Amino acid sequence: MEVQSAGKETYRAKTSKGEATRQKLLDVAEEIFGAKGYFHTSVVDITQRAGVAQGTFYVYFPGKQHIFRELVEELSHNLRREIQIAVNGAAGRKEKEIRGFAAFFDYVRKHRNLYRIVQEAEFVDPALYKWYYRRLAEGYVKGLQEAMDRGEFRRLDPEAVAYCLMGMGEFLGMRWVLWEKKDVPEEAFRAAMELIMGGLEKRD
Amino acid sequence: MEVQSAGKETYRAKTSKGEATRQKLLDVAEEIFGAKGYFHTSVVDITQRAGVAQGTFYVYFPGKQHIFRELVEELSHNLRREIQIAVNGAAGRKEKEIRGFAAFFDYVRKHRNLYRIVQEAEFVDPALYKWYYRRLAEGYVKGLQEAMDRGEFRRLDPEAVAYCLMGMGEFLGMRWVLWEKKDVPEEAFRAAMELIMGGLEKRD
The missing domain is CATH 1.10.357.10 (Tetracycline Repressor, domain 2)
Incomplete structure (x- = not known):
């Protein structure tokens, strides 16, 4: 496998609330990356649509x-x-x-x-x-x-x-x-x- | 066919020199779009690599x-x-x-x-x-x-x-x-x- 599991380098939500936030961000990312394309999407686009503070995003993912x-x-x-x-x-x-x-x-x-x-x-x-x-x-x-x-x-x-x-x-x-x-x-x-x-x- | 032939809206080189320039631009575009991707490529990238003045590009193509x-x-x-x-x-x-x-x-x-x-x-x-x-x-x-x-x-x-x-x-x-x-x-x-x-x- 050429790609390391991303789980090794990003925070894994331990609580169900954390897991829900993380999943919400992934769902929104699927929607926005698909609609606008990766290069036209910013982290702010994702957090705004997800209704999540930008700082929270970085708890789960180091970046776009x-x-x-x-x-x-x-x-x-x-x-x-x-x-x-x-x-x-x-x-x-x-x-x-x-x-x-x-x-x-x-x-x-x-x-x-x-x-x-x-x-x-x-x-x-x-x-x-x-x-x-x-x-x-x-x-x-x-x-x-x-x-x-x-x-x-x-x-x-x-x-x-x-x-x-x-x-x-x-x-x-x-x-x-x-x-x-x-x-x-x-x-x-x-x-x-x-x-x-x-x-x-x-x-x- | 859903896409109109681009020939209808762009200049078709009439001379063999014009045709060569147009083909050169297309060849370079194939190379650069492939390497850097469309969104990271500018018209200037293409003209510089092709050794063609920027104004000349627009004789053949209205844009990227x-x-x-x-x-x-x-x-x-x-x-x-x-x-x-x-x-x-x-x-x-x-x-x-x-x-x-x-x-x-x-x-x-x-x-x-x-x-x-x-x-x-x-x-x-x-x-x-x-x-x-x-x-x-x-x-x-x-x-x-x-x-x-x-x-x-x-x-x-x-x-x-x-x-x-x-x-x-x-x-x-x-x-x-x-x-x-x-x-x-x-x-x-x-x-x-x-x-x-x-x-x-x-x-x-």
Whole structure:
């Protein structure tokens, strides 16, 4: 992992009130960074919208770059958790892919600024940008590897397959969830699943 | 097309010397926007690096946003042309996919700032960002539709398939060409092609 957990260098709220303030700041940061962009956002923009004194901000985050990093880490963590919950208990890899993609689109719908924030990471903190995708790929590779070991999927470079499937999800989410502000149409979702299963399922 | 051709609003160099100056400015813009980011780049940065008087810049482009737009249009146009040249005369859809992906990776290798510039378009000019992908998808959809009509590919929502394949290419290019500064490894390239052909080829 190229990015140190931000938790090591920033204050972790010990009280529930402190935790609520910290979460409030992160939620507002997600909203404002997404709307105005990182470079046009100031710490004051965040504290004013959050209704928090500027001094309080610095109790939780040393600066703008730090809250940005924690936000990306939080978005990554929550996305992976949602996908994990969705695929848990699914029977077979096909069901896992369907549920995983659906959970991803659902997360994008609820966090419309996810793409913009991750894209800005490329400029704010390139290592964080890579970390975001590498971390997402890690879990995917593990699941694909297992499906290959069980003989459900053909043996293909699992990392390449993981990046292919992540790219598919990202582009479908962009095309429909972000641009059209609607769910990925059934026909499009089905096309992606047919492509994946046709391409990866073992035939014999 | 959502974005008007920038040619309609900016001066088109009539002389070869003018064309060379205009191209020089675009080349330098590609370099500097990629390195420093759009918001940290000024027109002066571009003219100084290009060795061109500031007044001359405005003969060709009304401002920073305009040269950025023309640059994205140029990158899009050249990428599509390179892919077109590569796939021309390929026998069958599989050969077309192999050549098209290879041409894309080659273009990314030669234009390492392509991703960063397109990603910044999301913040500089969101309509331009969408245009870039829609325009790329258009040609892809056409090719896929033809392969489906000829019975080479299964009938699946061609636009969804186009976005899936574009996403695959983008993520593989990011993972290896950009991050590792090398070609997409043979194993990874093969995995992507197997996934595509297994998923799309008609079986009967």
